[in-house]
Amino acid sequence: MTEEKKKPEQSGSEKKGLGRRDFLQGLATVPVLGAFALALSRDLSYERKRKAQAFSHARKRTGDVKEVKIALLGAGAQGQVLMDACLKLPGVRFTAVCDIWTEYNQRRAARMLDKFGHRVNAYEDYRELLAEEKGLDGVLIATPDFWHAEQTVACLEAGLNVYCEKEMSNTLEGARKMVEAARRTGKLLQIGHQRRSNPRYLHCYEKLIRETGLLGRITSARGQWNRAVQEDLGWPQRYEIPESVLHKYGFNSMHQFRNWRWYRGLGGGPIVDLGSHQIDIFSWFLGANPAAVIANGGTDYYAKTTHEWHDTVMAVYEYETRDGIVRAAYQTLTTNSSEGYFENFLGDQGTLHISESAGRGGVYREPQAPQWDEWVRQGYLLAPEKAGQATRADAVLDVRETIAPDRHDIPVIFNDPYHMPHLENFFDAIRGEADLTCPAETGYETAVAVLKVNASIEAGRRLVFDPREFHI
Amino acid sequence: MSETRFSSLQMTALVILRALIGWHFLYEGVAKLTRGNWSAAGFLLESKWIFAPVFKWMAQNESILRVVDAMNIWGLILIGLALILGCLTRTAASAGMLLLTLYYLSTPPLVGLYYAIPSEGHYLIVNKNLVEIGALFVIAVTRSGQFAGIDRILGRLTGRSRR
């Protein structure tokens, strides 16, 4: 090498033939490949380990389960969703379906069930169903909110277990009657806040919030459901329901029948429709009911005649948790869909970002917080993503400007229909094998928290909750 | 014609530069391969400037895209290996320049062009692709493979090392 340095390169290499030096120098960079291979194998095994940590939510059982006989009340958009999820569960048999839109939704549901081998009787009036159908174990109620209380109470009193969609009721009075009926009859009443049974949410609550407390002191929470502009729901002319039938069931027009959510006395507007799911998560994860709320909102965009409830709502809750005050901001927009829907919990050591929307979510460590290696090792979190793998939304524009917090994935993959585990929990409870994850009392507490938003908007000021309001 | 000769130190520097670029190419290829579902489509659809229609057309045509993806992955891997090993160095460097030129032309950092895929720095006309093209130009016109690389062995065996 030393003599080589003195001589200009390539001189003296005129000779033909392969010398020892040629050979060695010809292969001089091969070790680089060796180093590359080593680095690559580490890289691949890191990724493999990361992926292997994520465990799929494997449903416990197939086949051999005790059959549960159920009826569906309200076969609209959500009724179909529940039906689809049930058809994927073992040991569930539909025997009846009830819907006042006999020519359309009712017929469609009955046909669908028939196709899957469930012979069902179809009814327009749920009271007829209750009188005729014997041997039912439970009903799923997915009618508009203002029907929930009456139907739930009647079903419970007929000795049936009830899965009732959220919002539990459009009035607290109705919700209270439901709780009382469940207590009186000793039957099960599950409220359809399905995130309560979602394995990803359960992992976040049980492992990340309760057990490890790795967010530190949670000081605030944030949630939203932003939805793009939507036209009012329509209906095929030839399937119009006769006016007398509409009136009998509390609707004054076909438009109102389809767009009941927006009408006072029928629904509660987007804050109740969408917000109830997420405000429910606030209370669940924070382990407390709210102490006060102040909200602002109005019908700013749509026609007030057809949108009696607010199309835009922003609310701030205060929670008094064991660790101190938590302020939680929540909004629903119906005119813009940016960032969709999610709930965030922000602590002094980390942030939890969670959404029912599959594939979203992550846990971020604050730069100054203690390392989370131990939780990664125990499988509570996935190892952080390598730099450069951040998704577009999370990417920082210039690495030199911001210390981006490590992003850890939540190690539970959930690919089933959203409502399936919640329904499964209900059926397992009927079989005596599980406790409800969202019993009537829980649904009631959430109803109290949510309905106060509309009251605060009405009152134009901050409203304080009396802790006794939450309990019956 | 005067021929400039390089000292060993200078040749070593070129070999190091070559190996670094080779490593970069190789990992870019391997990472796309191991990811399994990688496709150039996202990048191509971001294309702006006068060649954008061509790149977008590639992305939108299913069979063309498959070819583009495969050529990208294997092109990167082969060029990377060749550069690290100093094997057919000139061809590899030229091919690398071609590939990088396509990347550059697809999303050039010109005034007024903005891309949704964030970059980790700030560029005006010159970006890292262009710098790497320049570096490969150096590799292509010097003979680092003849100094340290398989080319040296090939040259000796075929007796074509000197001209």
Ligand SMILES: NC(=O)c1ccc[n+]([C@@H]2O[C@H](COP(=O)([O-])OP(=O)(O)OC[C@H]3O[C@@H](n4cnc5c(N)ncnc54)[C@H](O)[C@@H]3O)[C@@H](O)[C@H]2O)c1
């Ligand atoms: N958990 C969730 O994610 C979720 C999602 C959407 C809706 N929901 C809830 O599901 C319920 C239904 O919502 P939707 O979107 O399906 O509404 P929808 O208007 O599409 O369906 C309601 C159905 O109920 C029928 N119906 C109305 N009154 C009836 C009565 N008295 N008896 C029997 N059937 C009657 C209607 O004909 C219609 O088919 C609501 O309470 C809503 O809040 C829950």
